[in-house]
Amino acid sequence: MATTLTSADQPATRTTAPRARRRWGFLARRLGFYAVAAAAAIVLNFLLPRLMPGDPSSAIVEELERVSGQQVPPETLESIRAIFGDPGQNLGEQFVSYLGQLAHLDLGVSIVNFPVPVSDLVWQALPWTLLLVGVTTVLAFVVGTGLGVLAGWKAGSRFDAVVTPLTTFLSSVPYFWVALLALWVFGFLLGWFPLSGGYDPNLTEGLNLPFLASVLHYGALPAMTIVFSAFGGWLLGMRNMMVTTVREDYVLLAQAKGLAPGRVMLRYAARNAMLPSFTGFAMALGGVVGGALLTEIVFSYPGIGYLMYEALQKRDYPMMQGVFLLITLAVLVANLVADSVYVLLDPRIREQG
Amino acid sequence: MTETLPGTATDPAAAPRDVVLDVRGLDVEYATGDDPVRACVDVSFTLHRGEILGVAGESGSGKSTLITALTRLQRPPAVTSAGQLLYHPRDGGPPVDLVTLSGRELRRLRWTTLSIVLQSAMDALNPVMRVGAQFVDALRTHDRRLDKGAAWERAAELLGMVGVSADRARAYPHELSGGMRQRASIALALACRPDLVVMDEPTTAVDVVMQRQILAQVLRLRRELGFAVVFVTHDLSLLLELADRVAIMYAGRIVELGTSASLYAEPRHPYTRGLRDSFPPLRAPLRRLTGITGSPPDLRRPPSGCPFHPRCGQRFDGCDERLPVLRDIGGNDVACHLYPEGS
Amino acid sequence: MRADLLRGWKVRFGLAVLAFFVLLAIFGPWINEYVLGIDPRANDLEAISAPPSADHLLGTTQFGQDVLAQTIAGARGSMFVGFLAATIGTLIAVLVGVPAGYFRGGVDNGLNFLTNLFLVMPVLPLILIVAGYMQGTGLWMIALIVGLFGWSGGARTLRAQALSVSSRDFVLAMRMLGEPHRRLIFFEVLPHLTGWIAAMFLHGIIGGVMAEAGLAFLGISDSGAISWGTMIQAAQQQSAVLRGFWWWFVPPGLCIALIGTAATLVNFGVDELSNPKLRQARRSVVKRTKTLRAAGSEA
Numbered sequence: 001m002a003t004t005l006t007s008a009d010q011p012a013t014r015t016t017a018p019r020a021r022r023r024w025g026f027l028a029r030r031l032g033f034y035a036v037a038a039a040a041a042i043v044l045n046f047l048l049p050r051l052m053p054g055d056p057s058s059a060i061v062e063e064l065e066r067v068s069g070q071q072v073p074p075e076t077l078e079s080i081r082a083i084f085g086d087p088g089q090n091l092g093e094q095f096v097s098y099l100g101q102l103a104h105l106d107l108g109v110s111i112v113n114f115p116v117p118v119s120d121l122v123w124q125a126l127p128w129t130l131l132l133v134g135v136t137t138v139l140a141f142v143v144g145t146g147l148g149v150l151a152g153w154k155a156g157s158r159f160d161a162v163v164t165p166l167t168t169f170l171s172s173v174p175y176f177w178v179a180l181l182a183l184w185v186f187g188f189l190l191g192w193f194p195l196s197g198g199y200d201p202n203l204t205e206g207l208n209l210p211f212l213a214s215v216l217h218y219g220a221l222p223a224m225t226i227v228f229s230a231f232g233g234w235l236l237g238m239r240n241m242m243v244t245t246v247r248e249d250y251v252l253l254a255q256a257k258g259l260a261p262g263r264v265m266l267r268y269a270a271r272n273a274m275l276p277s278f279t280g281f282a283m284a285l286g287g288v289v290g291g292a293l294l295t296e297i298v299f300s301y302p303g304i305g306y307l308m309y310e311a312l313q314k315r316d317y318p319m320m321q322g323v324f325l326l327i328t329l330a331v332l333v334a335n336l337v338a339d340s341v342y343v344l345l346d347p348r349i350r351e352q353g
Numbered sequence: 354m355t356e357t358l359p360g361t362a363t364d365p366a367a368a369p370r371d372v373v374l375d376v377r378g379l380d381v382e383y384a385t386g387d388d389p390v391r392a393c394v395d396v397s398f399t400l401h402r403g404e405i406l407g408v409a410g411e412s413g414s415g416k417s418t419l420i421t422a423l424t425r426l427q428r429p430p431a432v433t434s435a436g437q438l439l440y441h442p443r444d445g446g447p448p449v450d451l452v453t454l455s456g457r458e459l460r461r462l463r464w465t466t467l468s469i470v471l472q473s474a475m476d477a478l479n480p481v482m483r484v485g486a487q488f489v490d491a492l493r494t495h496d497r498r499l500d501k502g503a504a505w506e507r508a509a510e511l512l513g514m515v516g517v518s519a520d521r522a523r524a525y526p527h528e529l530s531g532g533m534r535q536r537a538s539i540a541l542a543l544a545c546r547p548d549l550v551v552m553d554e555p556t557t558a559v560d561v562v563m564q565r566q567i568l569a570q571v572l573r574l575r576r577e578l579g580f581a582v583v584f585v586t587h588d589l590s591l592l593l594e595l596a597d598r599v600a601i602m603y604a605g606r607i608v609e610l611g612t613s614a615s616l617y618a619e620p621r622h623p624y625t626r627g628l629r630d631s632f633p634p635l636r637a638p639l640r641r642l643t644g645i646t647g648s649p650p651d652l653r654r655p656p657s658g659c660p661f662h663p664r665c666g667q668r669f670d671g672c673d674e675r676l677p678v679l680r681d682i683g684g685n686d687v688a689c690h691l692y693p694e695g696s
Numbered sequence: 697m698r699a700d701l702l703r704g705w706k707v708r709f710g711l712a713v714l715a716f717f718v719l720l721a722i723f724g725p726w727i728n729e730y731v732l733g734i735d736p737r738a739n740d741l742e743a744i745s746a747p748p749s750a751d752h753l754l755g756t757t758q759f760g761q762d763v764l765a766q767t768i769a770g771a772r773g774s775m776f777v778g779f780l781a782a783t784i785g786t787l788i789a790v791l792v793g794v795p796a797g798y799f800r801g802g803v804d805n806g807l808n809f810l811t812n813l814f815l816v817m818p819v820l821p822l823i824l825i826v827a828g829y830m831q832g833t834g835l836w837m838i839a840l841i842v843g844l845f846g847w848s849g850g851a852r853t854l855r856a857q858a859l860s861v862s863s864r865d866f867v868l869a870m871r872m873l874g875e876p877h878r879r880l881i882f883f884e885v886l887p888h889l890t891g892w893i894a895a896m897f898l899h900g901i902i903g904g905v906m907a908e909a910g911l912a913f914l915g916i917s918d919s920g921a922i923s924w925g926t927m928i929q930a931a932q933q934q935s936a937v938l939r940g941f942w943w944w945f946v947p948p949g950l951c952i953a954l955i956g957t958a959a960t961l962v963n964f965g966v967d968e969l970s971n972p973k974l975r976q977a978r979r980s981v982v983k984r985t986k987t988l989r990a991a992g993s994e995a
Contacts, residue, residue: 037813048825056829156429156982168964172956174906176913177928177949184937195938236960240967243974249476252426253538257491258463261456267490268479275481283816293820294910298932308821312828313915324825331818347525348480384984429985 030339041328050085057084068114083108107322112314118322129303133288136226141281144234149270152242171232179225179298193221196300222299241273286334374400379436381422390652392418394605405582407596409589413649415605416585468542470552474534478526485522511540532563554586590632593617601625604660611685621687707965713958721775724768736765755943758934767947773923777839777908782900784843789850797858814848827916834918842907850896861888902959924948
C-alpha cells in the first residue's frame with residue numbers, strides 16, 4: 001500500500017512550491033496596481049485644476065494679494081503656478097515642474113492662513129484626526145463585528161431578532177443628523193459635553209494632565225457618534241457572513257469534534273466569516289486620514305476633515321488640493337497593507353485580478 | 354473492481370455481537386412552512402461493535418437527515434421529534450440516550466465515542482487552519498493533559514496511519530490532493546478512538562482508484578481499531594461489498610434491512626430489487642439492467658399507504674391504503690405487503 | 697421568483713416605503729398646493745421658528761417657512777438626485793462591468809483596472825474637490841458627480857456575474873454559431889443580470905439621496921432648491937440644534953433614514969432569496985423548530 005500511496009502524494013507535494021510563489025506573485029501584482037493607482041492619483045491631482053473652467057492659478061494669486069494686501073513674492077508665485085498651472089507652459093512642462101514641487105513635499109501656500117505652507121497645516125491637523133477617527137474606527141469595528149458574530153451565531157434567536165432590525169435602522173440614518181441630535185441632547189440640553197472644538201482653549205497644549213483630560217472630554221461625544229453610526233454596518237455584514245459560515249461543513253465538523261462552543265464560534269466560524277469584513281476594515285483605516293469629514297464639521301474638531309471643509313468654504317484651492325492628495329495616497333497605502341495582511345489571514349489567496 | 358476487498362462481509366471476525374448503538378423509533382421533522390415535513394419516520398436498527406452498517410437510498414430518502422440526527426448535529430429547521438438513540442458505553446455501563454443528553458454531556462461523548470466523516474473533505478476542513486491543528490484541538494479538548502508538542506506528534510502519527518506523510522500536518526487543506534484530504538479526514542475521525550464512526554458518502558468526491566484505496570483502508574483500520582461504522586451512500590453496489598448489513602431507506606423509512614449477502618442474492622422489497630438491478634453485477638453473468646421508474650415522493654405530501662406504491666411494479670389493491678410495517682421475513686426485515694403477516 | 701420575493705414582510709414593507717416616497721416626490725407640489733395649501737417657500741412672519749401647531753403641523757423654520765411643506769417639497773429634490781445618480785451610476789456599471797465579464801482578456805484587463813482604480817479612490821473627497829471647483833452647483837450637477845464616481849462597486853459585481861453567465865453553454869454555443877456580440881450581450885447575457893442591476897439601481901438611489909444630503913450639509917448644493925439635505929444644512933447654519941428647534945431638522949433626517957431602512961430591508965429580502973442559508977436563520981423558523989422539539993421531548 002505504501003508504494004501506491006507515495007505516488008498519489010507526489011503531485012500535491014510538488015505543487016506547494018509554486019503556491020508559495022503564487023502568493024508572492026499576488027503581492028507583487030497588487031504592489032504594481034497601487035503604484036499605478038498612486039500615479040493616477042497624482043495625475044488626477046495635477047489635471048483637476050487645469051481642467052476646470054477659468055484659470056485657478058491667477059485666481060489664487062489675486063485672492064492671495066487681496067487677503068494679504070501685498071504683492072505675492074516670486075517664489076510663491078512660481079510654486080502656485082507649478083501646482084495649479086502656468087498659462088505660459090505646455091502641459092508636459094507643467095507636469096515636470098509639478099512633480100518637482102511634490103518631490104520637495106511642497107503643496108503650496110494656504111490662502112486663508114497666508115503664508116503658512118499647506119503641509120504645515122496638514123501636519124498640525126493630522127494627529128487630531130488620527131486620534132479621534134483612528135480610535136473610533138477600531139472601536140466601531142470591534143463592537144460591530146463582535147455583536148455581529150453573536151447575532152449570526154445564534155441567528156433567529158431573540159437577540160438576533162431585536163438587534164438586527166434595530167441596527168438596520170440605525171445604519172440607515174444619515175450620520176450628520178445623528179451627530180446633530182447627539183450634540184443637541186448631550187451637549188445642549190444636558191450639558192455633559194462641550195459643544196465644539198478638540199480641547200479646552202484656556203489650557204496650554206502639551207503633555208500635561210489637565211490638557212489630556214480636556215482632549216478626552218472634548219473628543220468623547222464626537223467619538224461616540226462615530227462609533228454609534230458606524231458599528232451597524234459591521235454588525236450587519238458580519239451577521240450575514242456568520243449565518244452563511246455557520247452552515248459550512250467545517251463548522252459542523254468542529255461541533256462534531258466536541259470542541260467548546262466558544263472555540264467553534266471564534267476559531268472556526270468567525271475566523272472565516274471575518275475575511276470579507278477585514279478588507280472593509282483595512283479600507284476604513286485608510287479612510288481615517290481623510291478624517292470623519294462630517295463629524296469634524298459638526299463638532300468643529302480641528303482635524304483634516306475640518307481643514308478640508310474650511311478650504312472648501314473659503315475656496316482655498318491649494319489647501320483642498322493638498323489634503324486631497326494626502327487622503328488619496330493614505331487610502332492607497334492602507335489598501336496595500338490590507339492586501340498584504342489578507343495574504344497572511346487567508347492561506348488560499350490567489351490572484352483574482 | 355474484480356478482487357474482493359479484504360475484511361468484507363464474509364469476514365466473520367469483523368462482527369462481534371455486542372451492541373454499541375440502539376436506534377428506536379427515530380422521527381426527524383423539518384419545521385418549514387405550516388406543516389412539518391417528516392424526513393425520517395420510525396427509524397429503528399441496532400449496530401454491533403465493529404460492525405459496518407450501510408444505509409442506502411436515493412437523494413431525498415432521508416439518509417442525510419439520518420446522519421445529522423444520529424450525530425445530533427441538526428440545525429433548524431430539522432428537529433428530532435421522537436425516538437431514542439441508545440448508546441452502550443464500552444465499559445458496560447448503562448446505556449445513554451443521545452437524544453436527551455445535555456450539550457455538555459454530549460460534547461464529552463463526541464469524538465471519543467462518536468465521530469463523523471463528511472462527504473467532501475475540502476469543505477469539512479477549516480480552510481484557514483493547518484491540517485494538524487485541526488487534529489490537535491480535538492485531541493486536546495478530550496485529553497486536557499496532552500501538551501501541544503505531543504498532540505502534534507499524535508496528529509502526524511494519525512496521518513501516517515492513513516498513508517499521508519507526517520510533514521503534511523503543517524500544510525493547509527488546499528495544499529493537499531483530494532485523496533489525501535479525504536484520508537486525512539478519516540484519520541481525524543479516528544483521532545480519539547471512537548466506538549462508532551458515521552460516514553457520509555466519503556468517497557464520492559474522489560476518483561475510482563482512490564475510492565478503492567480509501568475503502569480498503571477503512572476496512573483495515575476497522576479490523577485494527579474495532580470501531581463500528583454507519584456508512585451512508587446512494588451507491589448500493591459499493592455497500593454490498595463493504596458493509597456487513599445494509600438498510601435501504603425510502604421516503605424517510607427503512608424498507609428493508611439485512612445482511613449484504615442476502616440483500617444481493619435475494620432482495621425482498623421491490624424497491625431493493627429495483628436498486629440492485631440498476632447496476633451491473635460484479636461477479637455474475639450480465640443481466641438486463643432495469644431501473645426504477647418515476648421519482649422519489651414529495652415528503653411534504655407523502656403518498657397514502659406504502660410510500661413506494663406509485664412506483665411499484667408489484668402493487669395490488671390495498672397498497673395505497675395500509676402502511677406496511679417492518680417485519681422479519683426469512684432473516685431480513687422488510688416492510689412490504691407482498692409478505693402478508695404470518696407468512 | 698418574483699412571487700417569492702414579495703412574500704417576506706421585509707421586502708413588502710421596504711417596497712411600500714419606497715413607493716410612498718416616490719409618490720411623494722411626484723405629487724408633492726400638488727399636495728402642498730391643494731391639500732396643505734402652503735407654499736414651502738412662503739415666509740409666515742407671524743410664526744418664526746414656531747413649534748408644531750394646528751397651523752403648521754411640523755412647525756416652522758427660522759424664516760417662517762412651513763417644515764411639513766418643505767419636507768414634502770424636499771422629497772422631489774432628494775429623489776431626483778437619487779434617481780439620476782442611480783441611473784448614471786448603473787449605466788456606467790453596466791457599460792464597464794458587462795463587457796469586461798463577457799469579452800475577458802484584454803478588454804477585461806483594461807476595464808477591470810479602471811474599476812479597481814475607482815474602487816480605491818476616496819470618493820467623498822474627490823466629489824468635494826470637483827464640486828469645489830464647480831462654483832454654484834445645481835442638483836443636476838450633484839447627481840452627475842455622484843453617479844460618475846459611484847459606479848465601481850456595481851461594475852465589479854456585474855463583471856463577476858457576466859463572467860459566469862457568458863461561460864454558460866447556451867451563450868458559448870451561440871457565440872460559436874457566429875451570433876453577433878451585441879445581440880448576445882443585450883438579448884442573452886443582460887436579461888440574466890436584471891436582478892443584480894435592479895438591486896444596484898436601488899442601492900444607487902439610496903446612495904444618491906444620502907450623498908445629496910451629505911453634500912448639501914457641506915454647503916455644496918443649489919441654494920435655491922429644496923431638498924432634505926438643504927433643509928438640514930439650513931437648520932445647521934441657523935444653529936437650530938443649539939436653539940432646540942428639533943422640528944426643523946428631525947423630519948428631513950427621519951425621511952432619509954426611512955428610505956435607507958427600506959432599501960436595506962429590500963436588500964435583506966433579496967439576499968435571503970439568493971442565499972437559502974439566510975432564510976433558515978429567520979426567527980419564525982427557529983421558533984417553530986423549538987416548539988417541535990419541546991413537543992417531541994414531552995412525547
